[in-house]
Amino acid sequence: MSLLKNKILVVASDLFQTRGINSTGVDTIVAVAGTTKMTLYKYFNSKEALILEVLAKGHQDFQTWLNDKLTTNTRKPSEKLQKLFDFIEEWVTSPDFRGMGFIKASAEFPNEENPIHQLSSEQSRQFKQYISSLAVDAGIQDADGLALQLSLLFEGAVQAEQMKRGSGAIKYAKKAAKILIDGALTN
Amino acid sequence: MSLLKNKILVVASDLFQTRGINSTGVDTIVAVAGTTKMTLYKYFNSKEALILEVLAKGHQDFQTWLNDKLTTNTRKPSEKLQKLFDFIEEWVTSPDFRGMGFIKASAEFPNEENPIHQLSSEQSRQFKQYISSLAVDAGIQDADGLALQLSLLFEGAVQAEQMKRGSGAIKYAKKAAKILIDGALTN
DNA sequence: AATTACATATACAGGTCTGTATATAGATTT
DNA sequence: AAATCTATATACAGACCTGTATATGTAATT
Numbered sequence: 001m002s003l004l005k006n007k008i009l010v011v012a013s014d015l016f017q018t019r020g021i022n023s024t025g026v027d028t029i030v031a032v033a034g035t036t037k038m039t040l041y042k043y044f045n046s047k048e049a050l051i052l053e054v055l056a057k058g059h060q061d062f063q064t065w066l067n068d069k070l071t072t073n074t075r076k077p078s079e080k081l082q083k084l085f086d087f088i089e090e091w092v093t094s095p096d097f098r099g100m101g102f103i104k105a106s107a108e109f110p111n112e113e114n115p116i117h118q119l120s121s122e123q124s125r126q127f128k129q130y131i132s133s134l135a136v137d138a139g140i141q142d143a144d145g146l147a148l149q150l151s152l153l154f155e156g157a158v159q160a161e162q163m164k165r166g167s168g169a170i171k172y173a174k175k176a177a178k179i180l181i182d183g184a185l186t187n
Numbered sequence: 188m189s190l191l192k193n194k195i196l197v198v199a200s201d202l203f204q205t206r207g208i209n210s211t212g213v214d215t216i217v218a219v220a221g222t223t224k225m226t227l228y229k230y231f232n233s234k235e236a237l238i239l240e241v242l243a244k245g246h247q248d249f250q251t252w253l254n255d256k257l258t259t260n261t262r263k264p265s266e267k268l269q270k271l272f273d274f275i276e277e278w279v280t281s282p283d284f285r286g287m288g289f290i291k292a293s294a295e296f297p298n299e300e301n302p303i304h305q306l307s308s309e310q311s312r313q314f315k316q317y318i319s320s321l322a323v324d325a326g327i328q329d330a331d332g333l334a335l336q337l338s339l340l341f342e343g344a345v346q347a348e349q350m351k352r353g354s355g356a357i358k359y360a361k362k363a364a365k366i367l368i369d370g371a372l373t374n
Numbered sequence: 375a376a377t378t379a380c381a382t383a384t385a386c387a388g389g390t391c392t393g394t395a396t397a398t399a400g401a402t403t404t
Numbered sequence: 405a406a407a408t409c410t411a412t413a414t415a416c417a418g419a420c421c422t423g424t425a426t427a428t429g430t431a432a433t434t
Contacts, residue, residue: 004410004411017297018297018298019297019298020209020294020295020296020297022207022209022210022295023209023295023296025390025391025392026391026392026393027390027391027392035411035412036411036412036413036414037392037393037394038394038395038411038412038413039410039411039412041392041393041394042410042411046392046393047391047392047393099297103294103346104294104297106346106349106350107207107290107291107294107295107349108207108209108210108294108295109207109210110204110205110206110207110286110291110349111205111206112351112352117350120350121350121351124347124350124351145359145362148356148359149340149359149360149362149363151343151347152339152340152343152344152347152356152359152360152363153336153339153340153343153363154343155342155343155346155347156338156339156340156341156342156343156346157339159290159293159342159343159346160311160338160339160342162293162294162297163293163304163307163308163311164299164308164311165299169335169339172332172335172336172339173336173339175332175336176336176339176340176363176367179366179367179370180363180366180367183366191380191381212420212421212422213421213422213423214420214421214422222381222382223381223382223383223384224422224423224424225381225382225383225424226380226381226382228422228423228424229380229381233422233423234421234422234423
């Protein structure tokens with residue numbers, strides 16, 4: 001991928017998260033990225049296409065990062081589930097944390113027929129599915145149910161952290177997750 | 188309050204939730220409300236002032252509704268806490284449900300210095316405080332901690348329901364809430 | 375009947391937005 | 405040296421946005 005294209009994606013992602021998607025014009029993006037609109041529209045057919053790529057990249061980066069963390073630092077399958085929120089905490093409390101793309105995007109584009117909303121919804125589904133696979137490996141019966149509950153805690157904590165940095169919500173999300181996981185494991 | 192002003196508030200609230208705040212122009216609002224911009228700007232100094240009033244009214248209506256439900260249908264303090272998510276489920280699954288105002292608003296206005304963001308943040312804090320007071324009455328030690336966890340579940344479920352109607356997230360949020368509450372009560 | 379209060383109708387100023395058109399500069403390749 | 409590729413610089417069309425100015429209508433009150 002072109003260096004410039006990547007720069008545009010990185011800058012756009014940051015601006016979307018910190019200022020909102022609709023509030024961020026392409027003029028601002030190219031100014032911060034140090035390029036021009038002509039170049040942006042060479043790599044992206046429209047602003048919507050740019051948004052979709054930003055979302056896709058953000059989700060992919062997060063999933064890759066999380067999966068690497070889990071496979072590198074755990075051995076037993078049940079361990080993955082229990083350490084999940086440790087890594088999520090690491091991610092949320094990092095200074096670079098800017099929120100979860102699909103959460104904000106779905107709020108800014110509430111219409112269910114909007115492509116951006118649909119991608120957000122799909123990413124949320126995939127993340128839940130990923131947690132569910134961890135739960136299945138850990139031998140949990142209602143894996144989808146637990147995955148849904150954990151993803152609620154996750155999305156709630158990210159939401160809280162987006163609303164007020166340093167809220168400490170993730171600490172309590174972690175505690176709640178532990179209770180729910182332990183309960184599901186002993187059943 | 189003037190009938191027209193109320194009509195504008197109701198229409199604006201609905202449009203903000205279903206199409207997004209930034210994507211909804213005042214022209215659309217007055218067209219749907221069956222009035223004109225002159226009237227709108229007589230009752231509201233600016234679009235921002237309208238947004239703030241819509242948020243305030245939405246939060247007040249919800250809090251009033253919830254509090255009435257709880258005081259009418261419960262006797263013991265601990266009962267309130269346990270029935271909390273029953274009424275939240277009733278609210279979320281109602282056909283009129285359009286999401287929680289402050290969740291979407293904080294996503295569309297991420298800047299912490301923005302008045303709309305600040306009001307959203309304050310409303311989130313107040314709701315958490317309300318749950319905490321229920322927990323205190325129920326004799327729970329770490330009332331604030333449990334309240335935070337329950338509000339995470341709540342915001343996560345609302346987020347999930349906004350993203351995909353009929354996701355059933357609230358059912359599992361309810362189960363998770365029961366586990367957390369029971370655990371906190373027996374400590 | 376005249377005044378007052380409220381709402382409508384319409385137009386527009388000034389700004390911002392997306393997306394494109396045109397011309398230019400620099401670097402690499404042939 | 406000429407051609408090609410990539411990016412820049414700049415301007416602009418067309419649409420939409422907020423907020424206001426002006427003129428008109430209509431109902432209630434005095």
